[in-house]
Amino acid sequence: MAHVLGQNQYGKAETRVVRIYRDTTRHEIKDLNVSVALSGDLDDVHLTGSNANCLPTDTTKNTVYAFAKEHGIESAEAFGIHLARHFVDNNEPIRRARIRIEEYTWDRIRTPDNSARFIGSEEVGHSFVRNGGEIRTAQITYDGDRFEVITGLKELTVMNSTNSEFWGYIKDKYTTLKEAYDRILATQVTARWAHSWSGEETQPNWERSYTHVRRHLLEAFAETYSYSLQQTLYAMGSRVLNNRAEVDEVRLELPNKHHFLVDLEPFGLKNNNEVYFAADRPYGLIEGTVHREGVTPVIPVA
Template identity: 60%
Template sequence: MSITLGPNRYGKAETRVVRVTKNGNKHDLRDLNVGVALSGDMEAVHLTGDNGACLPTDTQKNTVFAFAKKFGIASPEEFGLKLARHFVDSQPTIDHARIELEEYTWERNVVGLNSHPHSFVRANRETRTALVHYDGDRSWVVSGLKDLTVLNTTGSEFFGYIKDEYTTLRETHDRVLATEVAAQWRHSGDSEEWDKSYEVVKRCLLQAFADTHSLSLQQTLYAMGERVLETCSGIVEVKLTLPNKHHFEVDLSPFGMVNGNEVFWAADRPYGLIEGTVVRSVPTAGPAWD
């Protein structure tokens, strides 16, 4: 039997970097969680403990902080590309870099009618994500978001499904549809306007969710991905994960009341989990979503 080393990577996980950009009295803030994973000629370090090809993970952490100072953080995608290209292009033993980023959003603290120039409030909104790959020749960028909670109080039905001896769910032609959107979208190339692109995609996702008269959460998923691809020519794939946040109508008949789809109890588990990818017909190349 032959035993060999399989695919591997190593890096520094969850480096939290907060960058304040000062323009006189007005400050801007970017807050990122950065994960670095590198791969390449790493056989010796695994088999014999020879660290000659290994860039310490502490160095990777320091690079994140140094790059935040040197280049600033214009967007998660741009910052990830700078890091990935640096690690591969500067180290002959490293041939692939994977940079995973999450951004936590802060909004300006509004006092009265004025926004404070250097006071911020953590926004209660989605987490922005980015995943960057670079192999020395090509780079791939997957933008995304998670924890975007949305709900329609009507305009959703569910009927005509398979029924067997274990089916108790009743068909409905008027239900609450709620989900917590996790979305990733793959770009066909590099963009200079990552922040603008992010806002356009987010708007497409929200509009499609609101506009679609849903006969299933799968139908809504496809409509959301389709809207993004129709609007954004530079995006080639959209991957969506939509947990069905069930809202069940409460039976108020014991109290002599007719509910009328106005009072619900929100079940946190178990829940339906709908996943799918909407793809352009043009084939695309690149590493996997991870």
């Protein structure tokens, strides 16, 4: 029986690069984890063992480091665009490049009174603490003609301590969940959003766009009186699309971080929605995409 080589790609995964800007005494840090995947005219490397069309993965790693110096890291998206364009436009057998980036943020360490320290008239800004919050993500795909840019974040944990209900659902003989009219709503947000930019127009301000999309996600979560996490998901995606013209599609993955009231009656105590058990698993997983009418979704299901 004949065998056929199907879709394939290769590259270097998780190249860690930290770029420090030392132009002033107030240093700036960009801390990325970069994964490169390349595809194209690569049949021979699989079928005959010829490496004539194979760009070594070690070279892709070195390119990440060199570009951090030569081009700098203005944003995860801009850096990924530089890399994708380079690999496709400068290596004829390579027809498509996909760059995935995770960005880790660092906060400045300040004095106990929250004031900056100065040497002369210069602010000293070289001490940082790794932010324990969300991780920013970016995926850039380029095929020689068009770019596809998907920005995102993960591990953003949020909670509403009230303004959430869940009742009126289907009940069968296996249903034990009690209806809730005032509950905690907590989740760890994974969000990805696709941009309308394809490479022909001026690039958006990626940093500003990320900041505003993140803000709209949080504001929608906080301001929505929720009857289900699904309703909150749609409100979050819609708010981004209503306020950010550069975004065409938002995909959200929202695990329901369940908080159950603890029965305190055995101890002679009444629990007035005050003491909860935070269950880590199993958890409800709510997923969905909100996109503009007429736009074909491009964000893959994880």
